[in-house]
Amino acid sequence: MKPGIHPAYGPVVYRDKSADFAFLTRSTRTSEQTIQWEDGNTYPVIDVEISARSHPFYTGTARVVDSAGRVERFERRYGRSGRDGQNGRDGAGR
Template identity: 45%
Template sequence: MKEGIHPNYRDVLFVDLSNGFKFVTRSCVATKETGKAEDGRELPLFKLETSSESHPFYTGQQKSVDTLGGRVEKFRNKFAAFKK
């Protein structure tokens, strides 16, 4: 393997801002803040807007919206006059 081309992976604390869920994983993301993990270690901190703990797809709270049917009906109504 070539030297110097691989990123510097380290343990990083990720925090979901929507519900406060924290998890530690290895990452090379650039951070400016540090945070305390559950095991007491001081780690680089990265704040997330959403994670698997808060995303509707993973929590089962996703709402299925049928937009295709509405678009088709809107199209038919708009161009119904040209059919005659």
């Protein structure tokens, strides 16, 4: 690696205020805001809107999308009634 071309890599705290969740990691990102961590040291803090503690997929509050309804709506809209090849199309382009 060439010296002097890489950004500084150091400790930083990522904080999700909506879930009251924060973790200390290393990153090239930095911030003017700081926070005193559990070990007594002060680190730059970066606030995020979504983390693993607040994302619907990871918290189990994600909605299930009705994909069967979408397929039926597509078939109604374009006049196809399924895979049986009606309406002049048999899947082979005839």
